[in-house]
Amino acid sequence: MDKKKVLIVDDQNGIRILLMEVFNSEGYTTFQAANGKAALDIVNSDRPDLVLLDMKIPGMDGLEILKHIKEIDPAIKVIMMTAYGELDMIKEATKLGALMHFTKPFDIDEMRVAVNLHLRTGSIDQCS
Template identity: 80%
Template sequence: MSKKILIVDDQNGIRMLLMEVFSNEGYETYQAPNGKTALEIVKTHSPDLVLLDMKIPGMDGLDILKHVKSIDPSIKVIMMTAYGELDMIKEATELGAIMHFTKPFDIDELRLAVHTQLIETTPLGS
């Protein structure tokens, strides 16, 4: 079964780019332009990982992160931020975000990070 990724960003171009990249990688992808839609998707589809923009009109990234973690603490969250939001990054980490990428990010680095977080760990042994 393919892993599920939710992309939350108010910029349509970024959502479309990331949807295309991760769909081509074989992931089941969902997108949301705002917190309300994102949380509905989390409740109905239980994504394995959320790529979450820090600055979203209405409910900001930290609020969305808190709600995602209250719905399912096992969902991994990678924050996407604009330059200079270090205080928010620190708080996001304390709330359970596993890492962050500063925009504009290197798409290959983001792909690798997502893949590393979602790779299934198989026990070693004979």
């Protein structure tokens, strides 16, 4: 079975490194990008199974990146990360196909569980 691929998109290096360590240790192949262009290059070349996408990224914001990811491959799962209560953006992200969002500072274990659920079962609706 191929290892599932997780792409972490955040302009904060510390967050990318932390999440890469967590998901590498979970057995995923991880990629990281600090901006939208780098993220979309990776989506095009490596087709990650899931993208952890920060809402606020200099240059191209998370919603724009999300739209492009879904245009490239609608099957790619996206979980948004947001720093503030950006409710309008979160609603918009959900409309565009984001599965869920985490508000920073997020609980790393909750995120790990959510990613594992989405990647191992394909859906988070059934936890029983």
